[in-house]
Amino acid sequence: MVVPPDTPGATSEPHSAQADTRSDARYQRLFALSPQPAWVYDSETLRFLEVNEAAVRSYGWTREEFLRMTLRDIRPEGEQPKLDRLLAETPGRELHATASIHRTRSGQRRRVEISSYPLEFDGHPARMVLVHDITERQEAQDALLRSEQKYRTVIEQLQDVFFRTDEQGFWTFLNPAWITLTGNPVEESIGTACLAYVHPSDRATLLDAFRPLVEGRAEHSVVEVRYFRRDGGYRWVEASTRALHDELGRFYGTTGTLRDVTERRAAEEERLRLATNIRQLLDASGEGVYGLDARGVVTFMNRRGSELLGYEPGELVGRRMHETTHHSRPDGTPYPADECPVHRAATQGIPCQVDDEVLWRKDGTPLEVEYAASPVREQGRLSGAVVNFRDVTARKRAALELVVARDAAQAANRAKSDFLARMSHELRTPLNSIIGFANVLLKNKNGSFQGTDVSYLSRIATNGRHLLALINDILDLSKIEAGHMTLHIAPVALDTLVRETVEEIEGQARERGVALRAELPARALPLETDAARMKQVLINLLGNAIKFTEDGEVVVRLYTDDVGVPTRLEVRDTGIGIASDRLDAIFNVFEQAESMITRRYGGTGLGLAISRSLCDLMGHRLEVASAEGKGTTMLVRLRDGASRSRMRTPGAMPAGIHGPNAPPTGPQHIALVVDDDADARVLLGALLDEAGVRAVSAATGVEALRLARELRPAIIFLDLLLPRISGYDVLRILQTDEALRGTPVVVVSAVGTESRSALAGAAAILDKPIDRAALMEVLQTHLASVSR
Numbered sequence: 001m002v003v004p005p006d007t008p009g010a011t012s013e014p015h016s017a018q019a020d021t022r023s024d025a026r027y028q029r030l031f032a033l034s035p036q037p038a039w040v041y042d043s044e045t046l047r048f049l050e051v052n053e054a055a056v057r058s059y060g061w062t063r064e065e066f067l068r069m070t071l072r073d074i075r076p077e078g079e080q081p082k083l084d085r086l087l088a089e090t091p092g093r094e095l096h097a098t099a100s101i102h103r104t105r106s107g108q109r110r111r112v113e114i115s116s117y118p119l120e121f122d123g124h125p126a127r128m129v130l131v132h133d134i135t136e137r138q139e140a141q142d143a144l145l146r147s148e149q150k151y152r153t154v155i156e157q158l159q160d161v162f163f164r165t166d167e168q169g170f171w172t173f174l175n176p177a178w179i180t181l182t183g184n185p186v187e188e189s190i191g192t193a194c195l196a197y198v199h200p201s202d203r204a205t206l207l208d209a210f211r212p213l214v215e216g217r218a219e220h221s222v223v224e225v226r227y228f229r230r231d232g233g234y235r236w237v238e239a240s241t242r243a244l245h246d247e248l249g250r251f252y253g254t255t256g257t258l259r260d261v262t263e264r265r266a267a268e269e270e271r272l273r274l275a276t277n278i279r280q281l282l283d284a285s286g287e288g289v290y291g292l293d294a295r296g297v298v299t300f301m302n303r304r305g306s307e308l309l310g311y312e313p314g315e316l317v318g319r320r321m322h323e324t325t326h327h328s329r330p331d332g333t334p335y336p337a338d339e340c341p342v343h344r345a346a347t348q349g350i351p352c353q354v355d356d357e358v359l360w361r362k363d364g365t366p367l368e369v370e371y372a373a374s375p376v377r378e379q380g381r382l383s384g385a386v387v388n389f390r391d392v393t394a395r396k397r398a399a400l401e402l403v404v405a406r407d408a409a410q411a412a413n414r415a416k417s418d419f420l421a422r423m424s425h426e427l428r429t430p431l432n433s434i435i436g437f438a439n440v441l442l443k444n445k446n447g448s449f450q451g452t453d454v455s456y457l458s459r460i461a462t463n464g465r466h467l468l469a470l471i472n473d474i475l476d477l478s479k480i481e482a483g484h485m486t487l488h489i490a491p492v493a494l495d496t497l498v499r500e501t502v503e504e505i506e507g508q509a510r511e512r513g514v515a516l517r518a519e520l521p522a523r524a525l526p527l528e529t530d531a532a533r534m535k536q537v538l539i540n541l542l543g544n545a546i547k548f549t550e551d552g553e554v555v556v557r558l559y560t561d562d563v564g565v566p567t568r569l570e571v572r573d574t575g576i577g578i579a580s581d582r583l584d585a586i587f588n589v590f591e592q593a594e595s596m597i598t599r600r601y602g603g604t605g606l607g608l609a610i611s612r613s614l615c616d617l618m619g620h621r622l623e624v625a626s627a628e629g630k631g632t633t634m635l636v637r638l639r640d641g642a643s644r645s646r647m648r649t650p651g652a653m654p655a656g657i658h659g660p661n662a663p664p665t666g667p668q669h670i671a672l673v674v675d676d677d678a679d680a681r682v683l684l685g686a687l688l689d690e691a692g693v694r695a696v697s698a699a700t701g702v703e704a705l706r707l708a709r710e711l712r713p714a715i716i717f718l719d720l721l722l723p724r725i726s727g728y729d730v731l732r733i734l735q736t737d738e739a740l741r742g743t744p745v746v747v748v749s750a751v752g753t754e755s756r757s758a759l760a761g762a763a764a765i766l767d768k769p770i771d772r773a774a775l776m777e778v779l780q781t782h783l784a785s786v787s788r
Helices: 010-033 053-059 063-067 076-087 135-156 179-182 202-217 260-285 303-309 321-325 341-348 391-440 451-482 494-512 531-547 596-601 607-617 678-690 701-711 727-736 753-758 770-787
Strands: 038-042 048-051 097-101 109-121 124-133 161-166 173-174 220-228 234-245 251-260 286-291 298-301 351-360 368-380 381-391 487-494 516-517 527-531 552-560 566-573 622-626 631-637 668-676 694-700 716-717 743-751 764-767
Touching: 010 701, 038 053, 038 109, 048 063, 053 063, 053 124, 063 179, 109 135, 161 179, 179 220, 179 234, 179 251, 202 220, 202 234, 202 251, 234 260, 260 303, 260 631, 286 303, 286 341, 298 321, 303 368, 303 381, 303 516, 321 341, 341 351, 341 368, 341 381, 368 391, 391 451, 391 678, 451 607, 487 531, 487 622, 494 516, 494 552, 494 566, 516 531, 527 531, 531 566, 531 631, 607 622, 668 678, 678 694, 678 770, 694 701, 701 727, 716 727, 716 770, 727 743, 753 764, 764 770
Parallel strands: 516 552, 668 694, 668 716, 716 743, 743 764
Antiparallel strands: 038 048, 038 124, 097 109, 109 124, 161 173, 161 251, 220 234, 234 251, 286 298, 286 381, 351 368, 368 381, 487 527, 552 566, 566 631, 622 631
16 A cells, blocks of 8 residues: 655655555465455445456356446345345444345356455455355255254144153153143143053053163064043053164164054954854854865864864864865765865855765764855955855754655555545445435335334434445545545536525425525626535535524525626524634534534534635635624635646536436336445346336446447446456446447446546446435436437
């Protein structure tokens, strides 16, 4: 720095100038060699007075450009006010340091730290500035700050509690989830012992997990303990803890998370409870139950299954079931797994049910079983099968015994049927003679019988008919019980059947002083049913109604729907009625409403039992309504039998003819009577003789065929149970004979009605004992047509 010579103190100027020159030289070297940008600016104008090469390189302006610029040119516009504040603060200060933002020639913004101190440059007050670029450091600090903030935000938003403790186990950090878990404020909890919040029974568990972390034997631990809540109760918590060590490896605390697992624990406990219950249920089952995975390996086996197969519980788990217990067929031949239904159920998802199979016990003996296998799918994917099986050894033994018993019962039933068939013939044949001859003697043509004799004959005939009815009832009941009752379904005019039945029974009603009448609809369509059995039911119902009515009336009424289809048949009386507690008993075999009734009114108690059974067979329903002392109503709910699979009456078979009983007139006809019983031949011959028909008798089928061909009779009366050639065979032979095919054949037999299905070619069927009126109808029908 140059000072004028005439000024005071000029004597010292040479020494001062020399010192300044040495100082400027040092400054110039430091200034030029500094790796950091540096410059000198005029304190008053702010113009750059000097810049070093580092500044030129860092900012991008040339030295000449710098020397034409001021400090304001390197400051962004928003930094100008800050620059003004700094300039106001720096005058008079020897050293000043601050942070600032500069810009480069390219417009890039830089964070810098600047240090400045005053000096004199070419006689002007100035300041020298050293610049330190802190842009990268500041960006790293900002990034770290943002990361810390983000981390803190995540920690605070975690549903799990995030914690830190010191080496003594005191909380040093807890995120807000701590409040949700325990209800305790974070501020109050920091600095307290973590064990204070743990259930006393679980503190030892937590300490056992904490101790290895402190001692350096473990880095991580996970335990489940209970934490108290501020409002009472506790929550199950999974505590996951890691040890913290400093740079010297010394333990200084822990960090980790607390997760609320109360609901999970409850679900697991419920699952275990259900699993236990299921296991207990399976073990209580009387059947074997086991599970297979998709490879056919046993996953579980209940106690009963293990017992049946001779294994200890759990012994079969993990083994392939087919290879262990299902490897061979009942005959001992190999049983390939791909043919085994159980294996296919587990590996292919094909369900199965097998009624007769063999599993092999541990001791090698076979176990007869039936089983069912159901595939199991999890999320739509086949995972195996569940199999239940049961020992059928006892059942198969019982089934075999049942077959033996059934065969024995069938044999006994056949013997019973044979016995009934024989008894039917053996009982009805003598009764035929008793009743028939009694009726002949009752005519007293010669007048040789006195009044007492006629009375005795009448008693014989009456009791014979009663005995015949009893035998018929017992035989009918036996056939129903044995399932041998055959129905002959055909269209039946029920109004006509009711009318004719009432006409037949009217005499019985008059004798007892009871009015009997029928109420029939104007139009009734035919009903598909069995005419003979329907009439039998109606006769039983009317007979009972008349028998138990001493005064009043019996009314039979037929109901139809709107189009005329019969729906109900009702028999109502004004008799003694039935007690309400005995209504069901009247349909039992050999029972009546009271024992006194049997003694007073008679009867076997079979009629209603047979009637209900016949109605059931025909598809009808017999019901009763009664009031004791007021009367009884028997109701048959009718059902059209067309839909029932029953044997229908052949078209050529007459359903029964009812008409006048007068004998035919005109030239005498020949009737061939074929019966092996002499009394039956004599009786029928007498009745034919009375009708003006000459009877010719034959005792065998062979004789009958010979006489038929010789005499060409106008009508043939044929018994079925003949020696050598049966009546069935005789009937078939007559039907195939060109000369005799047109001769009417009337079957007269004790088994005629039940054999109706085998007698399609018969002109009529008369049951023994022969009813004279029915015989007269047959003669009038068939001989009248022949005479013409």
